Amino acid sequence: MIKIKILRFDPEKDNEPYIEEYRIPFKEKMKIIDALNLVNDKYGANIAFRSSCRAGQCGSCAVKMDGEVVLACKAEVKDGARIEPLDLPVIKDLIVDRGEIEEKARRMRLYLESTGEGLQKIRPEDYMDSKKLRSCIECFSCIAACPVIKESSEFAGPYFMNYLSKFAFDPRDKANRAKKGFEEGLYCCTTCAKCEEICPKQLNIPGDAIEKLRALACKQDIGPLEAHKKVKKLIEETGRSVEHIKEGFIESLELEGENPKLGFFTGCLVDYRIPEVGLALLRVLKKHGIEIDVPTKQVCCGSPMIRTGQTDIVKELVAQNKKALQGYDAIITVCAGCGSTLKNDYPKYGLKLNVLDISELLAENLNTEDMKPVNMRVTYHDPCHLARGQGIRLEPRKILKKIKGLEFIEMEKPDQCCGSGGGVKSGKPDLAYSLGKKKADMIKKLGVDAVITICPFCQLHIKDSLEREGLENIKVMNILELLDLAYNENGTGKDKKT
Secondary structure, eight states: OEEEEEEEOOTTTOSSOEEEEEEEOOOTTOBHHHHHHHHHHHHOOOOOOOOSOSSSSSOTTEEEETTEEEETTTSBOOTTEEEEOOSSOEEETTEEOOHHHHHHHHHTTOSOOOOOTTGGGOOGGGGHHHHTTTTOOOOOHHHHHOTTTTTOSSOOOHHHHHHHHHHHTOTTOOSOHHHHHHHTTGGGOOOOOHHHHHOTTOOOIIIIIIHHHHHHHHHTTOOOOHHHHHHHHHHHHHSSSSOOOSOOHHHHOOOOOOOOSEEEEOOHHHHHTOHHHHHHHHHHHHHTTOOOBOOTTOOOOSHHHHHHTOGGGHHHHHHHHHHHHTTOSEEEESOHHHHHIIIIIGGGGTOOOOEEEHHHHHTTSOOOTTOOOOOOEEEEOOOHHHHTTSOOSHHHHHHHHHSTTOEEOOOSSTTSOOSOSTTHHHHOHHHHHHHHHHHHHHHHTTTOSEEEESOHHHHHHHHHHHHHTTOTTSEEEEHHHHHHHHHSTTSSSOSSOO
8 A cells, every 4th residue: 555645625615725645555657647546436535637648748637746747647656645736726636727828828929920931942950959849748847847937927937938949940930039038038047957857758948949049039139138248258358257356276276287187177166266166176186096187278168158048159168178178088077067068068069078077076986084074964955057967966965975974964955946057147136046045945944054065156156145044154165175174184174285
């Protein structure tokens, strides 16, 4: 027997939603829909839910199981599972009202607008970008899962951006989809990829739809936002996406002309904003007998430009980094955004590198013998570009659990976007801080001494968000800084020079 919990609500007679618990016989690979039917048959519960094709093609049966959006016909039910409707107005029980979304789609004219002229000149390859986006089954899972929609009425949502992009890159369509996208909050997306993660058809909405629609908007002088233009100008002038306001990490080093097999890609923020992370990396690797080189000619990876659609300078950035990073067996990163860009975007520009996040390098080979106890209570924030962009979730946790004296506790939603990505931090600061507050609220409940992450963007934004909420006593640290504490006698990480 297994136990399942179902959120019940009939607006016509119930004041509030309530949970009902049922026990049903366990069957191997039983789907949620099978469990719901079994509950109705066994208990006469009359639970309302949608079901049609039962093959993952119609999208009508989307629900939430334990907080995650799934198709009831495809997801296997778990013992103790909590089944709820999507975060949309409830008609009854698990059936939600899809009318508002469907009406908005009609108002946005989400259908092909074509004159029929010149179709004979269109080649199959002209449809490729559009074809990638055609598998949407309108389950609206992406809308229910999107963290931005819950904080902003300006953003139409990933479902609408996917459709706008599908038509924008269909050579038959004549409407101005980039302009419409801009009006519907195109630059509100943090590119956290939660929509891609839960999409039953695995549509890459951030990369294949939103970022490409932003690039089209830039070509048509519709986008980007003014703050994004300033970042581009800075990269063009200095090679970095942030201003040089103090001695950078790279220029502070006394390089000895060694030729290690590992190269360190610092990223802009580690180099110019939090060089202590880079210095901690060097000390920690020294404790592991690992030599690493820091290429001096490296520049911004280009992530801010790709995410905001300013792709015209990315090719040159890739070319410069190709020269700087050639000859190494592997490139080490301590920035989720840089790592994801080097791994996932650079191959599109003809450059494949062996890139390792620092947690991948250390997780199975961590030196615990030289550690001193770190008597702290910490939680971990999963950067979007690490957890979803690189599929790295377990490695940081393995490291944390091996640190002596450390008490590690998970927050409610460790992989929920903090709001710093996709150009939102600079272009939509109010939205960024609204998302940051949600993260700060999760952290506040835990009574921790520090939040650990592996992304400078997340690190600085979460720090800002905690301070805005009066929680400046909670530290925000890169995992390298925490390891540095464990390997240093006075616990400061400052008693030894590199």
